[in-house]
Amino acid sequence: MTSSEITTEEQTELAKALYDALHPLASALRNRASGLPEDRMWEGEPVEVALSVLAAWKVVDAEVKRLTAIAAGTAGSYGASYEQMGVVWGITRQGARKKWPDAVGPPATTAARTSAVLELCGGTAEVTQETSSGGWRWTAEGADGTHGAPDADIWYTTKEEAAAHAGAFLKEHAPGRS
Incomplete structure (x- = not known):
């Protein structure tokens, strides 16, 4: 296992923490979309309920991307190269440069x-x-x-x-x- 891989136990804990964090966001999105009172907002067509959860994951995905770009910029400001970032992210140097174009300043x-x-x-x-x-x-x-x-x-x-x-x-x- 490489240093960036996680154990099964760590993955289980991460999934639980993400679901716990997602629940209030999914509930708020579902409440706005359905217009139903809080005690009934999860009632409805299963597809609509599932789409509410998917919409919440989209918000989480966008925030993770934003925070990832900040982390890449911080690494670059401390002297990390695109090659090093690519290794950590599992992509090529060129892929890292494309993903975070402003992370590394000029030499x-x-x-x-x-x-x-x-x-x-x-x-x-x-x-x-x-x-x-x-x-x-x-x-x-x-x-x-x-x-x-x-x-x-x-x-x-x-x-x-x-x-x-x-x-x-x-x-x-x-x-x-x-």
Whole structure:
């Protein structure tokens, strides 16, 4: 038995705990669906009663999926890889990545803040990659002393694109330009 398998006794206890937790939810759903008083709500066509229980399991299934995604994100935030998550879940690394696409952040080497300095037309610009978004921004001081940067909501996809915009700013604020 692997560490993630459970014994027959543990499975029996789990099933009991799940049924105990499900009963109030199934009762509330059945009560709303049937409109009958509480003492009679389980009366009715067997198919309708069974569908009420199935509806409650659907709610439980959605909550388990939500909590599972949170657990995967927590594992990823502590450094677990998709490969490790896949092993635990019994799926491939690719399957884990598809199941929990946001669970693992970028590797530390790409998450580090990266920057470059650009000197052009008598001014200076710094092009910086932000850790959180991965996007690129620039700040500059033109030769005429004017400071510039893109609006706060503007991010560039590549370092070269940010540098081109910074270069255009520096050219606009070069000596002899009015």
